[in-house]
Each structure stands twice: as C-alpha cells, then as structure tokens.
Amino acid sequence: MLPPCGGNGERLDRRTVLKAAVGLGLGATLCRVDVLAAEDDKTARPRKGDRFVFAYGERGGQVIALEDLPLGGPQQLAFPMDPVTKVIRDGSLLNQVALIRLDPAQLSADTRTEAAGGVVAYSAVCTHEGCPISMWHKDSKTLFCACHASRFDPADRARVVDGPAPRRLPMLPLGPIDRGIVAAGGFTGRVGRQTT
Amino acid sequence: MRMARKLVIVVAVLAIIVVPMLADAQRMGYRPVTDQRLAEPEPANWLMTRGNYQGWSYSPLDQINTYNVKKLAPVWAFSTGVDSGHQAPLLVNNGIMFVATPYNQVVALEAKTGKLLWRYKKEMPEGLSVLHNTSRGVALYGDKVYLATHDCVLVALDATTGKVAWERKVEDWKTGYYMTLAPLVAKGKVMVGVSGGEFGVRGFVAAFDANSGQPTWKTYTVPAPGEKGSETWTGDTWKKGGGSVWITGTYDPALNLTYWGTGNASPWFGDQRPGDNLYTSSTVAINPDTGKLAAHFQYQWNESWDWDEPDAPIVADFTKDGRTVKGLIKPARNGYLYRLERSADKISFVSATPYVKQNVFKSIDPTTGRPTYNEDRIPRTGKRADFCPSLWGGKDWPFAAYNPKTAMLYIPANDNHCGYMEGKVQKYEAGKWWTGVDIPDIGFAVDKTARHFGEVQAWDVSGNKRVWSHLFPDSMNWGPVMTTGGGLVFNGGTNDRYFRAFDASTGEVLWQFRTNSGITAPPVSFAVDGVQYIGVASGWGVDPAFQQGLLSDLLGWPKDVPQGGVVWVFAVAQ
Known part of the structure; x- marks a missing residue:
C-alpha cells in the first residue's frame, strides 16, 4: 500500500499525470508529488465550483x-x-x-x-x-x-x-446562490498590477 | 537549431549593447569609496544621501551662485522609465551617477553627459505590495553600491557593472517589514532600518559587513522585557510596538555614534499600549561597531497622532548663552524645531520652538523636553480628537538643510493643516494593516482662510529665530532642501512642478524651472572637469499624490500632478 498522501485519485488532472509519470516508484516519491500537487492547488487561480x-x-x-x-x-x-x-x-x-x-x-x-x-x-x-x-x-x-x-x-x-489604478478589478462570476456562494468561472481579466 | 539561432542573436545583442556599457564604466576608473572619503567628502562629489555624515544637505561648491544662477539651464535629462514617488538623491562619485528609483531599480549614468552605463532591476516576489513603493537612495562604499529593497533584502551591486555581488535577507516581508531608506555605511558596516509601522512590526536597525554581507548586529527600537526602556511598555504590546526606521541615519565620527529617527508606535492609538513606549517617535544614538543604543531623546511619549520622527537630526554645533553647543537639530513632525545637545552617552534637551501651528502640546518641560498634552487633542479608541498639524506633520521626511556659511537651517514646512481620527481595536494579522483606523476614516482638514500651506523657512540656529519664509499659497511643500557655498537654497516639492533656487540669505527666488513632474527627491550638487552641476530627480507620487487628492477635494487644487521620473542636471549656460 502506498502511504496516504491526500488528494482525490478520481480526478484526471495534472496530479494524476504526475503520478503516472513516476509509475511504480517509491511511495515517498509519490507522496512528494502529491504534496507538490497540493501546493499547485493552493496557488491555482479560482475556478468554477470553488x-x-x-x-x-x-x-x-x-x-x-x-x-x-x-x-x-x-x-x-x-x-x-x-x-x-x-x-x-x-x-x-x-x-x-x-x-x-x-x-x-x-x-x-x-x-x-x-x-x-x-x-x-x-x-x-x-x-x-x-x-x-x-x-x-x-x-x-x-x-x-x-x-x-x-x-x-x-x-x-x-x-x-x-486614484491611480489604471483599470477595473477583474470580476469572479458567481453561480446560483441557492447552492451557497460558488464561483461560476475564473477571473474575467488579468489579476494584479498593470506594469512590472 | 532555432534555439541556437536565438542564442547567437542574444549573445550578439549583449555584445553590442552591454559590453560597451561596461567598458565605459570601467574605463572611467571607478574610485573606491573609503571611510576617509565619507568622513571628508570632496566638494565635487555627492557620496551619500545628505552629502555628508552630519546630514547637512550642503555642497561647498560656489561656482553657481546668487549672481549667475539665473543662467542655470538643463544640460541633460534621463527618463527613469518608472512612475511613482522618486525620493532618492543622485549620488555622484568621480563622474559616475547612481540613481535609485521606485520599484527598486538602480541606474548608473555618466554624470557629465547622462549616458546610461547600467541598470539593475530587483525582481520582486509574487504577492508583494508595499505602502510606499519608493526608494530613498543607495549607499556607496568600496567598489559597491548598496540597495535596501521592498522585499527586505540588502543588495550589494558592483559599482562598475551593476551585477549583484551579494544579497542578504534582512527580514520576512510577509510579516509587514519592508525597506525604503538608503543604507548608511560607516567603518565597514552597512546599516539599514525597516519600514512597517502600519503593520505591527517591531522596528530595528541592523548592520552587515560591507564586503561579505554577514550580519553584524541588530538593535531593536522597541526593547524586550528586561532591557532598558522595557518598563515603558505594558504586557506584550512591545512585540508589535512599531518604531520603524525608514530614513537614513546621520553620523558623528568624533563620538562614533549614528543617529536614527524612529516612527510611530503601533497601533496608532496610545491607549491600546499604555506607557511612554520607548524608543518610538524618538532619536536614538547607536554605536556602529557594536549596535549598542547609547542614548535617546523621545519627542512625544505614548504617541497617538502618527507623528513619526524618522528624519535623523542634523549634526551641527550652535551657540547658546555664549557657549558652543555640540548640537543635534531637528524640525520635528510634531511641528516643533528641536535643538538638542549630543554627547557620548546622552542626548540633552536644549530648546523646542513651534515652526508651524500645533495645538496638542500644552507645555514642554524646559529641562527634559517632555511635553504635556491637551487631553482633548489626543485621539483614543472610541474617541475622536482633532489635532494640528495633521499626521503629515509640520515636516514629513523631506530633509532640511544646514548651511555653515549662513549658519541657517532651511526647513521644507507645511502649515495650516489638521487631522482627526477615532481609534478602534483591529485584530492583528501578520503583514496586514494594523493601525486602529482604516485609511478612509483618517480625517484631513485645512484652514481655508490661510494665506499659505507649503513654505520654505530659514532659521538662525544659534539665535533660534526665523529669518525668512517663502510661502506657497497653492501647494504643500514635499521637497527636500539642499544649500550651497554659492549662497543658494534649492527646493522643489510643489504641485506646480517647479524647481527653485532661493537666495540663502534673503529667501528671494532667483531662478525657477518647470520640470516634468513634482519634485520630492533631494537636490544635489557635484562637479565634473571643473564644472559645477545641480541635479535632481523629478517624480511625484506616494503620500504627496494621496494628499493632493484630498486637497483637490478641499481646496479645488488640481488633482493631476503628472507622474513619471526624470533625472535633471543643470549648469550655468556659457
């Protein structure tokens, strides 16, 4: 048995692909991949259903x-x-x-x-x-x-x-409120400052 | 193949553009900056933020003087390519100029011609945002240029190439620390202080070895339990007590003491942190070798008006009652001009005189300098109070200047403005605004009948009296002052974008030039090949821009002061 490292095995996303790529490698490696994937989820921009x-x-x-x-x-x-x-x-x-x-x-x-x-x-x-x-x-x-x-x-x-802001704040569309406050998609525009 | 072709093209471009730049810098024979040179800077150079360790903002050069200044004309200009508040002096070392810009870029230019030699851009971490995105300059020492960055890193650059020699993390920016000041270098140590007093940081000054970047000492401006001064704090309030250090210190080599100004205590409302709250809103004297805090003077105890006192005092002597006083001179944000006496283990009070309208102090103890307060003027948690001057003070950070020839102090002052606030308890979150009041709830008011708001004041330091004032009826003054051996005072700071030269003795405006933007950077003077130049960066932004918006609502002043930085260099037209 591989050590339980969290995550959802049913989702065919980047995490699954990474797991497949390491094949039957050590559990510790898989665990690390999963941790990395969790980090990805933490930094990923909001998406539908959030x-x-x-x-x-x-x-x-x-x-x-x-x-x-x-x-x-x-x-x-x-x-x-x-x-x-x-x-x-x-x-x-x-x-x-x-x-x-x-x-x-x-x-x-x-x-x-x-x-x-x-x-x-x-x-x-x-x-x-x-x-x-x-x-x-x-x-x-x-x-x-x-x-x-x-x-x-x-x-x-x-x-x-x-004020000095050059453009509007991007919006995050919301889905029907009967399901609670739920994102219906990602940001409508680029997030953050205008220039670097 | 495509990658290889790209690589060839990149290398070719670098060879065409970068190599000649580096060759230019190296060909000019960079002259290392030594302790001796910093202690006795040559008149032709401007080697540190305020021109000398004593913070005089004075150039002995007199080729440009009261007789010929009317012929002053631009020699060259350089667009920095960035907006926001340009607040850094143009350091010049033997013909090479170093300019720090907002967003932590450093540009090296040929001082005589404005030719670009190199440019450094600090890469910032994702998610970093700072309240003041400015830089107040770099420091020079040896063959390096030192920059204190917004993400709280001290960076050492090779002065001839702009390449990073080393980087050293000073603090964790995610907890609210950031840096905007120019480092101070003395005796092989690079000293920096931190901003963040609005985010519940605990302020400090830290020193690093100039060659290796190794940390040497770190002295907090808020003492921990058991340390001297800790009795002025209650409970754990010291841990997030503020006292940030966001302006470069001055230095007295004879006493071997550096002098630093400290900011407001955190949060802003004193009833949330009972006690005097040493060493906030103070001047502290720190030994550069050991970091030992040798002496202090606190301007306002249990500070409650956001009157930071970050501007380090000018080290200059004056006479009083027939005696020469080894002095420290400081026009404070609280609206009083302080004369203090410095010694190895003490900063003694001499006098405090209002230079703008102030209605908070009822009296000042003639021996200790400790003020008593008008209770009605102290904002508290759940209690609004109105007070003058506003949180921007009689003078914010822009430097005053001292001219040894006239023995006068020149103050960029702001008068006839007041503030009001009411505190609330805010839950502390690391790195988040934590003052006890949100910015939209900070009140700002002006006396609409006043004849002026901004001004330049000249004071006879020994006589402790005002000699002349130049009044600005339609602008505040956000410009640091520089004075020269040619009997001149240079100052920008107004919303009309003018750069002005005053007669240092009379205050008469002898010359003015309209620049691209508002000037909030210290003017400098230097010479190359025997020709004297005046230089300044023009670039409006940060607090002056915010305040201008409020004044637009209150007085109908134009809201739009154009932004975008330009370095200007002037000389007398032949």
Whole structure:
C-alpha cells in the first residue's frame, strides 16, 4: 500500500499525470508529488465550483455564507477553496477575493449577470500596485485600496472611481446562490498590477 | 537549431549593447569609496544621501551662485522609465551617477553627459505590495553600491557593472517589514532600518559587513522585557510596538555614534499600549561597531497622532548663552524645531520652538523636553480628537538643510493643516494593516482662510529665530532642501512642478524651472572637469499624490500632478 498522501485519485488532472509519470516508484516519491500537487492547488487561480472562506481573522478558513455578508457592504476578504479537496487557495496573495453583498437593483446590468443574490466577487488585488483592496470607503460606498487610495465601484464591475489604478478589478462570476456562494468561472481579466 | 539561432542573436545583442556599457564604466576608473572619503567628502562629489555624515544637505561648491544662477539651464535629462514617488538623491562619485528609483531599480549614468552605463532591476516576489513603493537612495562604499529593497533584502551591486555581488535577507516581508531608506555605511558596516509601522512590526536597525554581507548586529527600537526602556511598555504590546526606521541615519565620527529617527508606535492609538513606549517617535544614538543604543531623546511619549520622527537630526554645533553647543537639530513632525545637545552617552534637551501651528502640546518641560498634552487633542479608541498639524506633520521626511556659511537651517514646512481620527481595536494579522483606523476614516482638514500651506523657512540656529519664509499659497511643500557655498537654497516639492533656487540669505527666488513632474527627491550638487552641476530627480507620487487628492477635494487644487521620473542636471549656460 502506498502511504496516504491526500488528494482525490478520481480526478484526471495534472496530479494524476504526475503520478503516472513516476509509475511504480517509491511511495515517498509519490507522496512528494502529491504534496507538490497540493501546493499547485493552493496557488491555482479560482475556478468554477470553488467556494469561499474567510481569508483572515478568527473565522479564517471557514466557509462564507450569504448571511456573513452585510447588505450594502463592507466587503469581506476571502480565499477560494477547492470544493472537493477543501484545499484553500491561499498559496498566492493574487487569489484574494473581495465578496460584497449589494441590493441587486443597484447593480449595473453587466454586473448583475455575474452576481448571485446581490453578491459580487472581485479580485482584491489592486490593478495599480498589487496592494490588497482591504478597506471600505463608507461615504462613497466604494472598495478602497490601502496603499494609494484607488477606489472602485462594486455596483459597476469595479469601475475606477478615483486614484491611480489604471483599470477595473477583474470580476469572479458567481453561480446560483441557492447552492451557497460558488464561483461560476475564473477571473474575467488579468489579476494584479498593470506594469512590472 | 532555432534555439541556437536565438542564442547567437542574444549573445550578439549583449555584445553590442552591454559590453560597451561596461567598458565605459570601467574605463572611467571607478574610485573606491573609503571611510576617509565619507568622513571628508570632496566638494565635487555627492557620496551619500545628505552629502555628508552630519546630514547637512550642503555642497561647498560656489561656482553657481546668487549672481549667475539665473543662467542655470538643463544640460541633460534621463527618463527613469518608472512612475511613482522618486525620493532618492543622485549620488555622484568621480563622474559616475547612481540613481535609485521606485520599484527598486538602480541606474548608473555618466554624470557629465547622462549616458546610461547600467541598470539593475530587483525582481520582486509574487504577492508583494508595499505602502510606499519608493526608494530613498543607495549607499556607496568600496567598489559597491548598496540597495535596501521592498522585499527586505540588502543588495550589494558592483559599482562598475551593476551585477549583484551579494544579497542578504534582512527580514520576512510577509510579516509587514519592508525597506525604503538608503543604507548608511560607516567603518565597514552597512546599516539599514525597516519600514512597517502600519503593520505591527517591531522596528530595528541592523548592520552587515560591507564586503561579505554577514550580519553584524541588530538593535531593536522597541526593547524586550528586561532591557532598558522595557518598563515603558505594558504586557506584550512591545512585540508589535512599531518604531520603524525608514530614513537614513546621520553620523558623528568624533563620538562614533549614528543617529536614527524612529516612527510611530503601533497601533496608532496610545491607549491600546499604555506607557511612554520607548524608543518610538524618538532619536536614538547607536554605536556602529557594536549596535549598542547609547542614548535617546523621545519627542512625544505614548504617541497617538502618527507623528513619526524618522528624519535623523542634523549634526551641527550652535551657540547658546555664549557657549558652543555640540548640537543635534531637528524640525520635528510634531511641528516643533528641536535643538538638542549630543554627547557620548546622552542626548540633552536644549530648546523646542513651534515652526508651524500645533495645538496638542500644552507645555514642554524646559529641562527634559517632555511635553504635556491637551487631553482633548489626543485621539483614543472610541474617541475622536482633532489635532494640528495633521499626521503629515509640520515636516514629513523631506530633509532640511544646514548651511555653515549662513549658519541657517532651511526647513521644507507645511502649515495650516489638521487631522482627526477615532481609534478602534483591529485584530492583528501578520503583514496586514494594523493601525486602529482604516485609511478612509483618517480625517484631513485645512484652514481655508490661510494665506499659505507649503513654505520654505530659514532659521538662525544659534539665535533660534526665523529669518525668512517663502510661502506657497497653492501647494504643500514635499521637497527636500539642499544649500550651497554659492549662497543658494534649492527646493522643489510643489504641485506646480517647479524647481527653485532661493537666495540663502534673503529667501528671494532667483531662478525657477518647470520640470516634468513634482519634485520630492533631494537636490544635489557635484562637479565634473571643473564644472559645477545641480541635479535632481523629478517624480511625484506616494503620500504627496494621496494628499493632493484630498486637497483637490478641499481646496479645488488640481488633482493631476503628472507622474513619471526624470533625472535633471543643470549648469550655468556659457
């Protein structure tokens, strides 16, 4: 018997291919491959079916439910989580997501198509310098970058309202809310800063 | 085959572009920087951040003077290729100029012509973002150039090639530490301090062997239990106590003491960390050989206004009551101009005089310099307080300058602005904002009836009185000052992008030139082949840009001060 190294053997993904490649090698080797694969899952960008967990704080790692999001903001920082393996994709800060719950009637038409029950999800990495969009500007009801004060309108596909950010935050489409808050796909654009 | 062809092409391109660059640098015969040269820098060179160890930001050169400065004209310009706040001086060593840019690039240029010799780009780890993406310069020593990076690495570069000689991790950036200061080098040690006071770091100064990069000592600015000063902290608050060190220290070779400014305590609201909180918002004296903290002076105990005091004091003597005082001079962020006395084991208080409006201090003890506070002006957890000046202070980090010929101090000051805050308890998460207040909730206000906001002030240090002021009615002043033996004061710092020369004695504007962007870098002066030059990097960004946005809302000032860095070098037109 090979040592149990976690993972899901039924998924024919990169992990399975790597296992096949090492063939009947030592269990320790397979275990290492599996660890590497887990690392891949931790750093992989969010994908369809992912759920969301609190990124930080006392509830860090717990799944975020609709009731955890106050109507009208502020946003909640989250990391995606593989729904099967439960691997939290916190291996890359570029995976930080801002979840916010708004009145569906206030969402622009093309925001509403990617929202679920008024909940919208955006990359929480500023398109200016890559800082976390961790703050909330109460007066303007906008997402606020903690480094250089860029502001984004969560009701309008994170349009840049103010500050040096050169473009909107990529959106993360959400699936029907009756299954909880679930990603319906990957980010709609490139995550992070504009230039290097 | 295709790979081989590519390789050939790459090698050919490198041979065409890089080899001649290196040859240029080497042909110029790089002159190693020694302790002796740093202690007594030649007037033709600008070898360290503020020109000399004493932090005077003074050039003895006098070829450019009050009579001919009106003929000052650009000789060359160089686009750095990056945006954001350019805050580094142009170091010059025997005709070679070294420029640090935001995002931790270093550029070497021929100082006379602006020809590019080499460029270094620090590769940053994925996920790194810093509050201040600037660099305040490099340090020169031996045949190396030293850079302190945002991911908290000390990098030594070969001065003639720009190649990495060694790298040394200083701290873990994921816990909120980063570095923006220029290193200080003395007696074979490269000293750096850390930023991160908004993320609950515990500040320190650390030294590394200049040749090998081996760590030598590390001195925390917040003492651990049992250490002297630890009695000023309560419980475990010291562990995340702040006191970052984000500006280069000054140095008195005679006393063999370096002087460093320390930042705010963490979190920002003093009631969350009862006690004086040594050595935050202080000047500390550290022996460069041992790292021993020999003396300190704290400007505000139990700091609660985000008044960092990172700017190291100027080491200069003055007279008081007929006695020569071995002095330390510091226009503090709290709005007072301090004169202190330095000795081997003490920093003694001499005087503190307001240079901008300040409404927090009720009094200052004439013996110790310890202030008493107006309780109504102290923001607390759950209690808002309004206070002046705002958290950006009477002077933020931009350097003042001291001219030994006029015996005057030149301060880039900001007046007639105030702040307000109310604290809350924030749960600490390593590497996350942890001040007790989110940025959108930090209040900023101005006196809309005021005649000015930014200014340049000239003070007679011995007389402790203001001699002249130049007022800016439509801008703050974010520009470090440089003064010269030619009787001039150079300063940018305004949102109109001007670079100005003042008469050091009278404050009259003798020359001005509109650059590409706003100037927040220290001006320098140097000479090559007997010709004096004035140099400065122009590039607006970081706090000045953020503050300009607020002022646009409050006063209707233009929000758009263009960004993008350019190095400018000027000389008198023949």
